[in-house]
Amino acid sequence: xxxxxxxxxxxxxxxxxxxxxxxxxxxxxxxxxxxxxxxxxxxxxxxxxxxxxxxxxxxxxxxxxxxxxxxxxxxxxxxxxxxxxxxxxxxxxxxxxxxxxxxxxxxxxxxxxxxxxxxxxxxxxxxxxxxxxxxxxxxxxxxxxxxxxxxxxxxxxxx
Numbered sequence: 001x002x003x004x005x006x007x008x009x010x011x012x013x014x015x016x017x018x019x020x021x022x023x024x025x026x027x028x029x030x031x032x033x034x035x036x037x038x039x040x041x042x043x044x045x046x047x048x049x050x051x052x053x054x055x056x057x058x059x060x061x062x063x064x065x066x067x068x069x070x071x072x073x074x075x076x077x078x079x080x081x082x083x084x085x086x087x088x089x090x091x092x093x094x095x096x097x098x099x100x101x102x103x104x105x106x107x108x109x110x111x112x113x114x115x116x117x118x119x120x121x122x123x124x125x126x127x128x129x130x131x132x133x134x135x136x137x138x139x140x141x142x143x144x145x146x147x148x149x150x151x152x153x154x155x156x157x158x159x
Contacts, residue, residue: 001031002102003145006066007138008059008109009040016135023142030149035138038062040109052111060114063106072100073121076107076137080124088144089151091123105145107137 011017020035027033039062041055067073072095083091095103105125106117118124127140150157 001096003027003031003033004066004071004102004104005035005107005138005141006063006104007035007037007107007134008063009134010037011135011138013135016139019139020142023139023146026146027142027149030153036066038066043111047111053114056109056111056114057116059109059111060117063108063113063117064120067104067106067120068102071102071104072123074103074105074123074125075113075118075121076105076127076141077113077118077121077124078126078129080126082126082128085144085147086151088125089148092145092148093152105141107134107141110134 011020024033024035038059041058043051043055047055092103106113106121108114108117127137127144132140147157
């Protein structure tokens with residue numbers, strides 16, 4: 001099984017990088033894990049709606065360049081489906097049972113995901129209505145993916 005995160009922007013904080021490295025190590029017993037960073041589009045603080053759409057479209061093109069047709073894609077979006085950890089684990093288990101061995105998770109930039117990326121997604125996933133820094137969201141997502149594997153292997157980690 002292959003798990004890939006496609007994310008906008010570079011991870012700057014060493015403590016987030018260390019946390020992701022730890023989950024990468026833990027996940028190595030279950031899957032091949034990769035994290036692909038695409039360049040974020042530089043933009044001034046205040047943007048018109050048209051400028052925001054342009055920024056998201058450019059980032060969206062970069063994201064979609066990193067996704068193949070055979071990958072099952074989860075887009076992280078505020079209006080996505082909210083699952084419990086157990087439901088998420090079951091979804092991963094079901095996908096792998098039915099032949100999806102390449103799962104990709106997409107975290108957009110600060111403005112969100114372009115409509116083209118959301119359209120390409122096979123599922124939209126939300127971790128709630130909170131706004132979280134994108135760097136922190138990477139860590140939370142890695143932990144939940146690891147938790148899903150631990151649930152599916154009946155490990156006491158989840159308790």
